[in-house]
Every structure is written in C-alpha cells, then in structure tokens.
Amino acid sequence: MIKTQLIAVTVVDKVMTGSSLSHALQQCWQKHASLSNQQKGAIQNFSYGVLRFYGQLTEILTILLKKPPQSQKIYYLLLIGLYQLIYSKTKVYTIINQTVSASRTLTRNKKIQGLVNAVLRNFLRQKDDLLTKAAQKEVGLYSHPQWWIDKLRSQYPEHFPTILHTDNQHPPMTLRVNQRKINVNDYQQLLLAHGMESQLIWHGALSLKQSVNVEKLPGFSEGFVSVQDAGAQLAAPLLKVKQGMHVLDACAAPGGKSTHLLELADISLTILDHDETRLNRVTQNLERLKLQAYKIACGDAANPNSWWDGKPFDRILADVPCSASGVTRRHPDIKWLRRETDLHTLVLKQRSILHALWQILAKNGKLLYVTCSVFMEENTWLIDEFLQHHPDARVEPLPEPEINDGGLLQNNQHDGFFYALLHKQ
Ligand SMILES: C[S@@+](CC[C@H](N)C(=O)[O-])C[C@H]1O[C@@H](n2cnc3c(N)ncnc32)[C@H](O)[C@@H]1O
Structure with missing residues (x-):
C-alpha cells in the first residue's frame, strides 16, 4: 500500500532543503505515476498543511521532544501526524496507527517507532494546553518566520495580525470570465447548471464556493474562463488599453495578465519573460483562449x-519578480524559503527593471508596476525613490476603491498586491 504520509515527508523535506513546493510536488507526481487523485489530494493536503502551520507545529514538537530526532524524515513525519491530529477529521487512532506504521518504513529502530507513538499520544493528552503554549510564541501563533512578523508589525501596526492569519487560510479559487466569449452573468448561470455556486467579486471575477479541477469548468477548453485571483484581475484593466496600442508585458509568464490584456482589446502585445520554460505556459494559455500576441x-x-x-510602447505592464509575500496562502513554502536578505536583491532587480522599462515607454504612455508583495520595500518605498529620480513620472490615482494607496492587502476574497500606475510626461 502506498503511504501518502511518507511521500509527503519527502515533499516537505525537499522544500525545507530549498525546492519550491510546486516543483517538489511535480517531481513527486512524476516519480509515483500510479497515484490516484485521492492519494495526490492527501499528499497535497499534508504538504500544504504542514508548511502552512509549520511555525505552530514545530513549537508544539519542541515542547514535546527533549531533543529533535536525529532523522529529519522522522521529524517531518511527526509534523504531518500533528497536523492531521489538529486539522483533519480522520479518526485519531487511524492517524496514530498510520503514522507509526509509516515510521517503520523510515527506521528499524524500535525506540524511534515508540517515540513517534508516544509523542502523538502525549499531544492528544495535553492538546489544549500545548496549543495555548505554542501560541505564546509569535512564530507559533502566526506560523510565519519572526523577521516576517516583525516587518509586517512595523509596516502595518494595525493590520499585521489579520494579514498573518489570512496567509494561513485556504485561498479561494477564482475565475476570470473571458468576456469576449460570454458575459459574467451567463457564465455564472452556466456554472450553476453544472452544480457550481459562485460569487461575483468585481468585473469578471467569480469566486467558486468550492474548488474544482479545471477540466470540470464548463467551457474551460474552449477558453470561456481562466483561473486567476481577483486581485490579479485588477491589473490589466488599470492600463486602459485600446485597439491598436503597442503594449509590452515585460514579466509575463505564465501569462495570466497578458491574456487578460488581449481579452480587453485588439492590441499589439509583446510578451517577454526571461524564463523559456515558463514562456511555454504562456503559449499554451494563448492557444486555449485563442488569442494572439504580436x-x-x-x-x-x-x-x-x-x-x-x-x-x-504606449503601455507597459511590469509585474516584477518579488518576495510574493501577498500570495503565501497559495504558496506556503515561500514563508520558509524566503530570507530577509533576499529582499535587498529583489529590490535591486525591481529597480533596474523599472528604470530600463521607463526608457522604452512612449511620451504620454503609461506603465503599471505590480508586485504580489505587501512589503513596502518592494512597493511604496521603491516607487517614491523612483519618482525622486524621474521628474517626468507622475503617479496616477487608481480608480478602484479597493486599492488603498496602491496596496491591496490579502483578505478572504483575494491575494495581496501592489499597483503603481506611472504616467510619462
Ligand atoms: C510575478 S511573475 C509574473 C506573473 C505574470 N505576469 C502573470 O500574471 O501570469 C514574474 C515573472 O517575471 C519573470 N522575470 C523575472 N526576472 C525577469 C527579468 N529580468 N526579465 C524578464 N522576466 C523576468 C519570471 O520568470 C516570472 O515569470
């Protein structure tokens, strides 16, 4: 029998040694080609869950263990067992039996197998007390690295607890209706006819009550919809593209915003990215939506x-590489992979991309700078500094009531973003 917990152990292990979660899962699907959808779902649930609550789970283990086990894999297996005991509806004895049984594959040492059993049972005996104790440390309470918590506290003294708790929730699955093909109300009805309830967030953004596999979405292969966060859907309309405009999407892959721009008007769009593999995904998306780039x-x-x-260019979209601190719900690995020192390198990159793109923007043209980050270094502070060095740049007010001073903080409807619309005088 395939032990999903054990496969999740290898996924978490890969992430904690530097791989991204999506890459680790991709490798795992290739290696274990016979996994059923249910097994894949369980592996995803364990890996996402452990990374989402890594701070809390490790705090609890620290209290329960005199010293961490020598085997890192046993440590991750314990985290998975704890995650299940706190967050899943599976019966506790099933969780304990499966975890102990999985430990037998990892080690022949009976003492360690006994330790796994004892730790999980001890947790159950003192559950409430341990949950309270773990929450006394900020890392345990918020399940984010301390530097991340400190930064958000200093930048958002009022909102930081909400931001951190939102980061630990399950993200909604949101669709962007291709209004060249079907209007939003009609698509919402079509979803309903297929048993899928949705809520209109804004424009063409429909949030599904329950996530589904994309193949199940009516008209997906015909290009009726794309999957895109509601916050990300605000970007393309801000550029107000019109027929015939010469437009650049400078950091385009996998093409979420490029395809949106092409759905909005018949423009001549140059799609650029420095990653060849990711550009292939843009091509696939264009084909599915039957759209053409210049x-x-x-x-x-x-x-x-x-x-x-x-x-x-008349318009430029610069969705620059960033810390991704606004999308950690979808990528909980980011919290543990990112280092505070990465920010400095990212800001240098963002600054040089913005500066270079400004030179190729036409006079009277507009450039939209976007990050999926909530750290001010990458956002307001970078733009303020840019404005000081570029007297021909003006920031345009953003018409959306949702966007506050360029920032869009993550909530239960959308991810966190920053937008600055710059007009060249
Ligand atoms: C935030 S993602 C873009 C997401 C995309 N705009 C979308 O909506 O689907 C940032 C992209 O920038 C690309 N990138 C990073 N550095 C770059 C550079 N120096 N030049 C061009 N692309 C770059 C990355 O490969 C990545 O695909």
Whole structure:
C-alpha cells in the first residue's frame, strides 16, 4: 500500500532543503505515476498543511521532544501526524496507527517507532494546553518566520495580525470570465447548471464556493474562463488599453495578465519573460483562449537592447519578480524559503527593471508596476525613490476603491498586491 504520509515527508523535506513546493510536488507526481487523485489530494493536503502551520507545529514538537530526532524524515513525519491530529477529521487512532506504521518504513529502530507513538499520544493528552503554549510564541501563533512578523508589525501596526492569519487560510479559487466569449452573468448561470455556486467579486471575477479541477469548468477548453485571483484581475484593466496600442508585458509568464490584456482589446502585445520554460505556459494559455500576441520574446526586462525593436510602447505592464509575500496562502513554502536578505536583491532587480522599462515607454504612455508583495520595500518605498529620480513620472490615482494607496492587502476574497500606475510626461 502506498503511504501518502511518507511521500509527503519527502515533499516537505525537499522544500525545507530549498525546492519550491510546486516543483517538489511535480517531481513527486512524476516519480509515483500510479497515484490516484485521492492519494495526490492527501499528499497535497499534508504538504500544504504542514508548511502552512509549520511555525505552530514545530513549537508544539519542541515542547514535546527533549531533543529533535536525529532523522529529519522522522521529524517531518511527526509534523504531518500533528497536523492531521489538529486539522483533519480522520479518526485519531487511524492517524496514530498510520503514522507509526509509516515510521517503520523510515527506521528499524524500535525506540524511534515508540517515540513517534508516544509523542502523538502525549499531544492528544495535553492538546489544549500545548496549543495555548505554542501560541505564546509569535512564530507559533502566526506560523510565519519572526523577521516576517516583525516587518509586517512595523509596516502595518494595525493590520499585521489579520494579514498573518489570512496567509494561513485556504485561498479561494477564482475565475476570470473571458468576456469576449460570454458575459459574467451567463457564465455564472452556466456554472450553476453544472452544480457550481459562485460569487461575483468585481468585473469578471467569480469566486467558486468550492474548488474544482479545471477540466470540470464548463467551457474551460474552449477558453470561456481562466483561473486567476481577483486581485490579479485588477491589473490589466488599470492600463486602459485600446485597439491598436503597442503594449509590452515585460514579466509575463505564465501569462495570466497578458491574456487578460488581449481579452480587453485588439492590441499589439509583446510578451517577454526571461524564463523559456515558463514562456511555454504562456503559449499554451494563448492557444486555449485563442488569442494572439504580436511577439513572444525570451529576454531580460532590465536589458531591452537584446530584444526591443526600437519602437516605444504606449503601455507597459511590469509585474516584477518579488518576495510574493501577498500570495503565501497559495504558496506556503515561500514563508520558509524566503530570507530577509533576499529582499535587498529583489529590490535591486525591481529597480533596474523599472528604470530600463521607463526608457522604452512612449511620451504620454503609461506603465503599471505590480508586485504580489505587501512589503513596502518592494512597493511604496521603491516607487517614491523612483519618482525622486524621474521628474517626468507622475503617479496616477487608481480608480478602484479597493486599492488603498496602491496596496491591496490579502483578505478572504483575494491575494495581496501592489499597483503603481506611472504616467510619462
Ligand atoms: C510575478 S511573475 C509574473 C506573473 C505574470 N505576469 C502573470 O500574471 O501570469 C514574474 C515573472 O517575471 C519573470 N522575470 C523575472 N526576472 C525577469 C527579468 N529580468 N526579465 C524578464 N522576466 C523576468 C519570471 O520568470 C516570472 O515569470
């Protein structure tokens, strides 16, 4: 029998040694090709769950263990067992039996097998007390690294607990209706006819009451909808693209916002990304939605000489690489992989991309700077500094009532983003 907990142990182990969660899961599906959808679901649930609540679970284990076990895999197995005992509806004796049985595959040492059993049973005996004790430390309470908590507290003294708790929730599955094909109300009815309830967030953004596999979405293969967070759906309309405009999406892959731009108007869109593999996903998305770009290029946005034909752009979307601190619900691995020192490198990259793109924007053109981060270094502070060095740049007010001073904090309806719409004088 395939032990889903054991496979999840290897996934968590890969993440904690530097791999992204999506990459670790991808490798896992390739290695274990015979996994059923149910087994894959369980592995995903364990891996996402442990990474989402890693701070809390490790605090509890620290209290329960005199010293951590020598085997890192046993440690991760214990975290998975604890995660299930706190957050799943599976019967406790099933969880304990399965975890102890999984430990037998990892070690022949009976003492360690006994330790796994004892730790989980001890947890159950003192559950309430342990949950309270773990929450006395901020890392245990919020399940984020301490530097992350401290940064958010200093930047959002009022909102930081809400931001951190939101990060630990399950994200909604949100659709963007392709209004070239079908209007939002009609698509909502179509969903209902297929037994799927949804809620309109804004524009063409429909949040599903329950997540489903994309193949189950009516009209998905015909390009009626794309899966895209409601916050991300605000970006393309802010550029107010019109027919015939010469537009650049400078950090485009996998193409969520590029395809949105093309759905909004018949523009001549150059799609750029420096990652060839990720660009393949843009091509797939364009094909499914039956949309056409003017040009797809692989290159560095900070060095236009290598890919630009010399014609200035009317509109530029710069969805720059960032810490992704606004999308941790979808990628809980980010919390533990990101280092505070990464921010400095990211800001340098963002600054050089923005500076280079500004040079190739037409006079009177507009550039939308976007991050899926809530850290001010990558957002307001970077834009303020840019404005000081570029007297020909003006920030345009953003018409959306949802966006506050460029920022959109994550909540139960959307992820966290930052937008700055810059107008070249
Ligand atoms: C936030 S993601 C873009 C998401 C995309 N706009 C969407 O909506 O689907 C950032 C992208 O920037 C790309 N990137 C990072 N550094 C780059 C650079 N110097 N030049 C071009 N692309 C870059 C990454 O490969 C990544 O695909």
